[in-house]
Amino acid sequence: MIIMSTKIIFLFIWFISKGTCDLSQLLNLEFANSGISKAGDVYQWKQLPCSYLESQNVTTIQQNWANYKKFNYLFQEKNGELIPPPSGIRSSVPLGGISTGVIELRADGTFHEWTIVNQSPAGAGKFQVFDDAFFAIRETISNNIKLKSINGVNEMKRPSSRAFSIRTGPPEGIPGVQAIEYGGEFPVSRLKIQDTRLSVNTELLAYSSYFVNDMESSAKPAISFTFNLENPTSNSISIDLLLNMPIDIEKGYERTSSQNGQGGPPVTAKPVRIITNLSDDVSCSDECQRSNDCSTWTFYKSTKQCKIYNTVNLNTFNEDASSGLKGSWQIDSVDQNMDCVSLVRPGNMGPNGNFSLCGVKDTGVQFSYGSFRHLQHLWEMFERDGSFSRSDIQHSHGAIMMNTLLKPGEKKLVTFIISWYYPHRDFVNKIYGNYYQNLFSDSLHVAKEMRDSLPSLAASISGIHKTFLDSTLPSWLSDLFVNSLSHIRTAIWFKDGRWRQWEATDCVNIDSVHNDGERHIPYITMYPESTKNKIRAWAKSQQANGMIPEQLRCNAGGPTSEIDTPCGRKMSDVSSMLMVYILEMYQWGGDVDLLKEMYPVIIKAADWHINTTGSYGIPINLQNTYDILALNAYTFSAYNSAFHLLAMKVAEHLARAMSDTPRALKYKQAYEKGVVGMDKYLWNSTMNYYNSYGSISSSGELHTVGALMTDTFYAQVLAFSLGLGPLVDEKKLNTHMDAELRYNDSPYGMLVQTRRYKYPGPPQDNAVWMMGNPNWATIKIHLKANPQEALLVAKKSLDRWRSVLNDQWNVAGIMGGLGYGAEGQPYITSHYGYFMSSWHLIFALSRQQTDLTPSKSFLRFDPSVNSPYTLPFLLPGSIGTVSRDGSRITLTLLSGKNLDVAEVEVSGSRFPFRVSLKAGGSIFWKV
Incomplete structure (x- = not known):
């Protein structure tokens, strides 16, 4: 330790190495949400109105996974009412390495939303659930005597052996546990068994790979399941665990659309043989396994x-x-x-590959493996013996069993791993391959690498969670940030290195620039190379006039099987957003090379923006991400105008960085002209806000009805985070933001637009878009509003998903508005990234300003909250916290790449040395 003092600063520095870690770090994870599923809970589907939302079950090939006009939403029946079910029932943490597909382990112990077999809107439908898949526990007590103070039950006599599935609604004929408490913090799900019939305290942690700034290590197609077992009794207890995965038989699915791997529309396959009067699907599977000419089979219950x-x-x-x-x-x-016991499906098409169930051996832990023809036979053996008496692997129910002995008071961790390897990623019937086949040879290789990485993975997850959950952010907000990382579930990483992502599985564009922009802060933070990968693809798509096309692909099906087929509309928040990405990478990440590479693209894009303004100074008839409002039908839009001002500010900064003074002056003048134009054509001096839109008639008159749009100034959010200052007069900006809340608020969040129609208007305007409230709060905090009061506005719409709907792992883009039966319910597009613009709140609260370019190299904070505080900081590839308690200031790098910066300053107090930190390292000083 080095101690220095001056007249004004006492300085303390220490560096903490990563050190040795183990799985015990998982046991210390915090969970800021919970839901309890109980045996006997009754759930019911209720049909609600919507525009479109993701289907529970997918009946099409190469099409979006959408329901239109009506959708089924799951409710719990309780005391004669329908209420939202516990957290973890409607959705839960998606598990699986990035881009490798996911499975959700729900609060009732079921496995849902399977996409690990290359399912996507460009191919096959997802598997909603394998109902016969489950974990189970069996305990045998050495001495059948009275047990004291176990799970709150005193002096209860128990049978010597009992077995239960870890399900609250188990398959028919299989007993389940009394209750399960669920908690989810991406990438971890936790299930705590609550059952007075069991003596051992049992907790299951399911988790997948996620390493900040390390995409390859994060792309393991695997899930680890670690049981935390504790024997609180005075008796030795033998514990058996079962994992059953009957994925060889896909109940509720048919396979009738053939693949050729060369591209093109789906083709209905013709069977080579139809066998009638078979007793069940197991017999049909047997027929396929015995046949030389069988690749796929389908059995129909009604016709046999x-x-x-x-x-x-x-x-x-x-x-x-x-x-x-x-x-x-x-x-x-x-x-x-x-x-491991593995299901091997040979071939070179999308569904071909292998899937493994593995047990991690440890002292006193034994595993056995096998398969059974019918579930009941498997259960009878587990209930009787707790292990396989033979290794019979010719049947559909692949399973793994574990046995260990817990001595009185003993604690033990036991880990299972499931891994998969489906290398032949298909896209519109063409095989492109998954990137992970560059890393692994089969599912056994995956399982080995997953096992070997578990200690470092536990440390990685702990570092991510500490950044947010150990901060002084409100728990609802830190919980939201951690779980929003699960949005990565829709990403695809092709074998050739292209990183792509669906806008959503029910809105099947690929990498629309504006939608990426709304969710991009966690991506540019956790995996900056993924953003750079797309930046280059967008730049490559630039048109001759300088416009960047809206997206890299417009649909899930034909007419072409090529991944990158740029397309879309003329938009205000696309070419501008590309420039924003580049400035962020340059300024926050010090990426000079990317700026030099992209500067010709920037020039053309900025000039295109200027050309859209005509003589008015602001864009004319452009579309934007709020496309349902159809603002392109009007000459001017305040939202579009603000993005133009942002584009010119960004272009000026990039030009100055390239020492291109003439262009910097050109863009500065265009910005100033835009401010004048926006005030002239859109400022409402009577109401003191910017009109949502205005139109110029053929006679040159300006027409407007005084409509007011929520989130008019999303561009201002981006500008503040980059340190570019207010885009318009600060007083006007402030009064406009006040008007948004005053006129557009509702019990569920701000309606997207009012005053175009009689209040509250049709769903087009009368709906809650998930960017509105958090972006309002971000701007107001930057304008020195009370942070706690501003956060309450953000909380109204954001926390509804977590605390009311209990569906925070499936946040829709838009909630229903007032008066049409969808009030505060999902309404448009599932698993959507609009709400992730809330990550800018971090910059507003810490007032982080970063410039890691070689000539400047600083990291500064001027938090808007009072001491004591601990706030996250975000950099491309690194995360950590900045803290103050009285006169002591601490900066800690918790995860990601090393931090090397010349100057660190907090509230005007500067650390006097250059800072070089590795993950786990800290500096602190006193002021």
């Missing part, structure tokens, strides 16, 4: 028909069907510390 195909077919939902592919289970020894 078994259709055998010699083509590899994609799956869609059909409640009457079961299906599968030719394949078999096999047992393999990975090494002396892990064995």
Whole structure:
């Protein structure tokens, strides 16, 4: 430790190495949300109005996964009413490495939303649920005597052996536990068993790979399941655990659309044989396994028909069907510390590959492996013996069992791993491949790498969670930030290195620049290379006139199988947003090379922006992300105008960085002309706000009805985060923001637009878009409003998903407004990124300003909250916290790449040395 003092500063510095970590870090994770699922809970689907939302079950190939006009939403029946179910029932943390597909482990112990077999809107439909998949626990007490103070029950006599599935609504004939408490903090789900019949305290942690600034390490197609077992009794207890994965038989799905791997529309496959009067789907699967000409099979319950195909077919939902592919289970020894049972489906199409269930061996922990023809047979063996008596692997129910002995008072961790390897990523019937096939050879290789990475993964997850959950942010907000990282579930990383992402699975554009912009802060922070990957693709798509097309692809199906087919509309927040990305990478990440590479693109894009303004100084008839409002129908839009002002500010800064003074002056003048134009054509001096839109008639007159749009100044949010200052007169900006809240507020958040129609208007205007409230709060905090009061405005719409709807892992883009039966409910587009503009609140609260370019190299904070505080800081590839308690200031780098910066300053107090930190390192000083 080095101690220095001067007249004004006492300085303390220490560096903390990463050190040795183990899985015990997982046990210390905080969970800021919870929901309890109980045996006997009754759930019911209720149909609600919507514009479109993601389907629960997908019945099409190469189309968006959408329901239109009506959708089914799950409710709990309680005391004669329908209420939102507990957290973790409607949605839960999606588990699986980035871009590798996901599975959700829900609060009732079920496994939902499977996309690990290359399912996407450009191919097959997702698997909603495998109802026969579950964990189970069996305990045998050495001495059948009275037990004291276990799970709150005193002096209860228990049978010597009991077995339960870890489900509150188990498959028929299988007993379940009394209750499960769920908690989810991405990328971790926690299930705590609550059951007075069990003696051992049991907690299950399910988690997947996520390493800041390390995409390859994060792209493991695997999930780890660690049981935390504790014996609080005075008796030794034998514990058996079961993991059953009957994925060989896909109940509720048919496979009838064939793949050729060369591209093109889906083709209905013709069966080579139809077998009638079979008893069940297991018999149909057996027929396929015995046949030389079978690649895919489908069984129909109503007709007892078994259709055998010699083509590899994609799956869609059909409640009457079961299906599968030719394949078999096999047992393999990975090494002396892990064995696996794997389902191998040979071939070179999208559904072909392998899936493994593995047990991580440890002292006193034994695993056994096998498969069973029927679930009831498997359960009978587990309930009786707790282990496989033979390694029979010829059947559909692949399973793994574990046994260990817990001595009185003993605690033990036991880990299972499921891994998968489906390398032949298909896209519109063409095989492109998954990037992870560059990293692994099969699912056994994946499992081994996952096991070996568990200590470092536990440390990585801990660092991410500490950044937010250990901060002084409100718990609802820190919880939202951590779980919003799950949005990455829709990303695809192709074998050739292209990183792409769906706008949403029910709105199937790929990498629309404006939608990426609304969600981009966590991406540019956690995985900056993913953003750079797309920047280059967008730049490559630039048109001759300088405009950047809206997106890299406009649909999930044809007419072409090419991934990048740029398309879209003339928009205010696309070419401008690309320039914003580049300035952020340059300024926040010090990426000089990217700026030099992109500068010709920037010049053309900025000039295109100027050309859209004509003689008015602000853009004419452009579309934007608020497309449902159809603001392009009007000559001017305040939202579009603000983005033009932002574009000119950004272009000026980039030109100065390139020492291009003439262009910097040109863009400065265009900005100033834009401010005049926006005030002239859109400022409402009577109401003291900017009109949402205005039109110039053929006679040259300006017409407006005084409509007011929420989130008019999203561009201002971006400008403040970059340190560019107010885009318009600060007093006008402030009064405009006050008007948005005064006139547009509702019980669920601000309506997107008022005063165009009689209040509250049709759904077009009368809806709550998820950017509005958090962006309002960000701007007001920058304008020195009370932070706590501003955050309450953000909380109204954001926390509704977490605390009212209990659906925070499926935040829609838009909630319903007033008077049409969808009040405060999901209304348009599921798993959407609009709400992630809330990450700018971090910059507003810390007032972080960063310039890591070589000539400046500073990291400054001037927090808007009073001491004591601990706030996150965000950099491309690094996260950490800045804290103050009295006179002591601390900066800690918690995860990601090293931080090297010449100057760190907090509230005017500067650290007097250059700072070089590794993850886990801190500096502190006193003022």
